[in-house]
């Protein structure tokens with residue numbers, strides 16, 4: 001008997017139901033995996049609340065790691081027993097699941113299931129944000145909101161490895177310490193500091209080359225004010241609510257704006273494999289340590305959602321199976 005967390009109607013954390021689920025045999029191009037760990041991501045909240053609609057009922061969750069237990073017709077790239085992981089394929093909150101083989105990567109021996117479940121989505125996101133959306137290098141000054149979060153702590157470490165100057169925002173002094181310990185050059189505590197004024201001070205009035213804003217509604221206007229002329233505003237999340245329609249005049253100073261998603265950067269298997277290989281290399285070399293500060297049994301996913309939305313989590317969170 002296989003269990004998972006299913007949503008029948010959108011709502012608060014209590015709409016996450018631990019139920020028996022039917023998995024079935026893999027179809028052509030698919031494999032069945034027995035999951036060893038699943039990841040918690042903010043997008044799971046958007047799916048649960050309906051901000052990003054999914055067809056219901058649905059097993060939500062976008063990330064996991066485990067073992068291949070059955071192959072569908074035509075799958076030659078994987079074998080039963082392979083250790084695999086993925087980020088960004090709906091259906092992750094389950095003990096077992098079906099998944100297209102070309103959405104999986106094989107896990108190197110040095111990466112545990114827990115680390116994989118903690119980093120595939122958040123780590124590949126940081127990779128495309130810092131290496132592709134804007135090519136961050138030693139000269140880059142970047143502002144990264146929610147710097148002590150799951151994506152945030154990986155971004156701090158990756159920016160440090162690239163030699164960049166990362167200015168992070170966080171809501172508490174404890175989170176500031178954590179962001180600094182993970183490589184943030186400067187940290188702004190938003191509960192007592194105005195981040196726009198502090199960025200101006202830190203950059204000597206020049207502004208940042210790029211702002212990575214996953215907070216959305218509460219921060220987007222300030223974020224635009226933190227950019228240098230021709231800087232780039234990367235709006236990649238909505239933790240405080242979605243950004244309202246933006247008047248193009250807000251991009252005065254010849255700013256660039258983009259609204260990227262991981263899926264668009266790992267749309268082909270080649271892109272997925274390249275991104276994941278870079279992430280694995282950063283982790284296996286020790287340049288990045290995946291910080292798992294919370295674990296919850298999968299059946300308690302509702303508690304994990306509550307903690308994430310109440311801003312009580314830092315680093316990554318894993319749902320254990």
Ligand code: NDP
Pocket residue numbers: 040041042043121122125146147148149150151152169170171172175214215218236237238239240241260261262263308309310311312313314315
């Ligand atoms: P986090 O661990 O970063 O958790 C969210 C953090 O946002 C909180 O800890 C909190 O940090 C901050 N925050 C600010 N305002 C609020 C608010 N009103 N409610 C809740 N949190 C708030 O989550 P993830 O690492 O999973 O994701 C970070 C962001 O990145 C999310 O917005 C997510 O949607 C986005 N994302 C986008 C992707 C893409 O490809 N577009 C892919 C992956 C993630 P503090 O208390 O320090 O302010």
